[in-house]
Each structure stands twice: as structure tokens, then as C-alpha cells.
Amino acid sequence: xxxxxxxxxxxxxxxxxxxxxxxxxxxxxxxxxxxxxxxxxxxxxxxxxxxxxxxxxxxxxxxxxxxxxxxxxxxxxxxxxxxxxxxxxxxxxxxxxxxxxxxxxxxxxxxxxxxxxxxxxxxxxxxxxxxxxxxxxxxxxxxxxxxxxxxxxxxxxxxxxxxxxxxxxxxxxxxxxxxxxxxxxxxxxxxxxxxxxxxxxxxxxxxxxxxxxxxxxxxxxxxxxxxxxxxxxxxxxxxxxxxxxxxxxxxxxxxxxxxxxxxxxxxxxxxxxxxxxxxxxxxxxxxxxxxxxxxxxxxxxxxxxxxxxxxxxxxxxxxxxxxxxxxxxxxxxxxxxxxxxxxxx
Numbered sequence: 651x652x653x654x655x656x657x658x659x660x661x662x663x664x665x666x667x668x669x670x671x672x673x674x675x676x677x678x679x680x681x682x683x684x685x686x687x688x689x690x691x692x693x694x695x696x697x698x699x700x701x702x703x704x705x706x707x708x709x710x711x712x713x714x715x716x717x718x719x720x721x722x723x724x725x726x727x728x729x730x731x732x733x734x735x736x737x738x739x740x741x742x743x744x745x746x747x748x749x750x751x752x753x754x755x756x757x758x759x760x761x762x763x764x765x766x767x768x769x770x771x772x773x774x775x776x777x778x779x780x781x782x783x784x785x786x787x788x789x790x791x792x793x794x795x796x797x798x799x800x801x802x803x804x805x806x807x808x809x810x811x812x813x814x815x816x817x818x819x820x821x822x823x824x825x826x827x828x829x830x831x832x833x834x835x836x837x838x839x840x841x842x843x844x845x846x847x848x849x850x851x852x853x854x855x856x857x858x859x860x861x862x863x864x865x866x867x868x869x870x871x872x873x874x875x876x877x878x879x880x881x882x883x884x885x886x887x888x889x890x891x892x893x894x895x896x897x898x899x900x901x902x903x904x905x906x907x908x909x910x911x912x913x914x915x916x917x918x919x920x921x922x923x924x925x926x927x928x929x930x931x932x933x934x935x936x937x938x939x940x941x942x943x944x945x946x947x948x949x950x951x952x953x954x955x956x957x958x959x960x961x962x963x964x965x966x967x968x969x970x971x972x973x974x975x976x977x978x979x980x981x982x983x984x985x986x987x988x989x990x991x992x993x994x995x
Contacts, residue, residue, distance in 0.1 A: 651971070654711070654722045654747070655964025656704075658740030659732030659760045660793075661685055661696045663703040666960035667715035667722075668968055671777040673770060674715035676954070676961040679703040686832045690822070697735035704743055711960075722753060726967030729757030729978070730985030737984040745980060754977035756967035759993040763962040764789045765800060768922040768949040770965060775952070777965040779803060785920035785949075786913040788937075790905060790927035792818035792833065795864045797912055798990065800922075804973045808991050809912055810862025817901050818927045820866035824873050824897050828883075828890060838894045839930050845888075845895030850876065852900040862912050869900055898932055906936045910944050924951035926958070 657664040661681040667674040681699050685691050712719065727744035730737055741757060748755035765787050770777045782803055789796040795816045797809040815823070818835060825834020830841075852872050855865040873893070876883075883889040913921050921941050927933065928951055941948040955962055971977075975994065 651723045651968055652717065652721055653724045653726055653964040653968045654708075654719075655960040655967060656708075656727035656740040656744045657958055657960040657963050658700045658704070658736050659728045659730070660736055660958060661691045661699075662958040663700050663707050664958065664960035665704070665708040665711040666964045667711050667717060668777070668961060668964035669715070671965065671968065673775040673777070673961045673965070674717070675711040676959055677707050677711040677714065678959055679707050682833065689826055689832045691733070693733045693735055696733060697739060700736055700739040704739060708743075719747065719751060722751060724754050724756065724967060724971060725751070726756040726758055726963050728760045728763070728963055729982065730760065730988035732760055732986060734984060734986045737986060741982075741984050745982075749980060754971070755980060756970060757978040757982050758963055758966050758970070759988055759990060761789055761794065761796060761990050762806070762993050763966045764791075764924040764951075765798060765806065765922070766966050766969065767924045767951040767955040767962040770955050770961060771952065775955070775961070777969070779969065783920050784918050785922055786909060786916060786918055788905060788909045788921070788923040788928075789925045790817045790923070790933075791925040792816060792822060792835075792927075794925070795866075795905070796990070797862045797909060799912075799916055799918075804970060804975065804994065806990070810864065810908070813863050813865045814867035815865070815870055817864065817866055817905060818925075820870050820897075820901060821927065823870050824894075827874055827877050828893070835927060835930065838898055839932070841891045842895040842898045842932060845891030845893070847895040847899035849892035850896035852896055854900050854904050857904045857907055862908060864904065864908070866901065866904075869897070873897055898930070902930070902933045902936050905933060906940045909937070910940045910946065913946055914944060920947045920949065922949040922951075924956060926956055928956045929953050
């Protein structure tokens, strides 16, 4: 089966071709430079850029896979959650193509696609579910921090989510306070490598709470007040590195401890992790260390499939088709606030 997938939930325009689990093409047009001037994603600008990029990106993906549109067996797109105007462009383009080709269409849940992205592995990348087992999955991005119990293929239960700021949002807001370019996460990652993670005792919000929810607004506020009282940090490179390392350590400790604790409580033997923040090197290291110490197997999404991409959309659609999930209604609308647990309701 050959699947053509579209992803336009936020500020990445992506189209991918997946054939029997093999990622034949995964083309992504980034909008980082466009939004960097504003310190965050501007929805209207994102939608306009999707309109400009979608057809060339789709053509590039088909060309890379050496396929014509008529050779596509199934069309998929992100239906939600995401920015309404951005979602609409990808969804309508995919629906129109599916209608023109008389092919089934799948509108998939963005977070569920992230859930299955760790299973895309190897060179060339291929999605393989032969060693699938029940697990706890951590999804961390600029807008979301989720813990999910995936108890069977295509079946999952949300354990916890962010009550306010997501982990990625905390990284970005800290970076803005430090005057770092947007998105700040990769910059903090690099600066933290040369800093002392124990230089500041920033709070670890909800780390010791028995629940599975997250909260990072208090940490962001603590950083803001510290910089207000110590403005010299902004002009001292060593001090900036220490602050970045300390903030990163606080975020990583919360994410890792709550994820491992949930996995042990539920008695699963596997942890997976995905989303843009999973590119953070300290988080990858600490998750690996903590899971090893707890006797848990860890499956991390590869960096190319951590950030928003259409390969994970196409992989999920193909997998749902194989599991017998019926196609989405051809007149389906976008679901900007789509709840993860309602994905197959």
C-alpha cells in the first residue's frame, strides 16, 4: 500500500510517501525564519505559507519517491489538534486529492501520530510494529506535554497533560527572557552543555505529585524573577550557560521522573518518547539512564521524526487501515481541539 500524508497542523508544511511502512519520502518546509521575527508562530502567516508551499512540497515528495499521484492508494492528513487555519489547508488538499483519485482518506490525530513515530527506525526509515508491546509514551513539544498509556495497537489512554505551560513553551519563554532567537529550545540545549546544572535550585513543579499532570508556569516565573534580580546574567556568558543548564535540568528531571514512575506503576516494560523537545540531548540521555536503572526498555523517536512531519501521519494512517479502522468521512471537518482519547470514538 502506498500512502500520501499531509501535515500542516502548525508551522511546518510536510508531505510524505510511505509504502508498506517504508518512508519513501518525507519533505518538510520549515517556517522558522518567517516566525522568528515575532518570537512565536503567527497563525495567519503560517496559513499563508502553507498555501504557498503545499503543492511544491507534495510534488517534491512524489518526485523523491518516483511516483505519480495515480499510484497512491490512500491519502491522509492531520485533522487536529492544531491551528485552525493551518489544519484546514492540509486537510482540504488531502480530501480533494482523495476525491479526485477515488481513494480512501484518513484524517489522523496529530498526537496519535507522534505516539507511533518512535517505531519509525533504521536506514532507510521503516515503521515496524512487530515488537510492539504495551507501553507508556511521553510526548513533549512546544504546545503539549502528555503522558499516554498505549495498552494495545490503536488503543490508548491519556494519563496526564500540562495544566498550564508545556515543557517546550517553558524552554521558549526562558530563551526569550535571555534574548535568545526563536525557537529557543535548541539554543538552550547548546548553551547548557557548557553550564552547571546545579548552579541554581529552580523549582521542579509537580515532580513529587502522585498524579501524571505537568506544570511549568511556576518554573518560568522563577526564571523571570531571578533575571529581574540578577540582570548581569544577560551579559555574562558563563552565567547564561549555568542558568540554561539549571532550567534544563529542572524540566528534564520532572519529565523523566514522572514518566518512569508511571511506567513502573502500570507494570509496562517499555517507554517511548516523541515530540520536538525529545531532540534535547540532556532529556534523551536522562531518559535512557533512568529507564536503564528501572529495567525499562526505551524507544526514542529519531530526531527527524520528533518535530512535525508527514511521515508519522502516513505511517499512522497505513497502520490504522491495517487494523481495520474505517476511513474518515469525505466531508469531515478539522478538529482544532481534538481530544486524544476521542481519536477513535
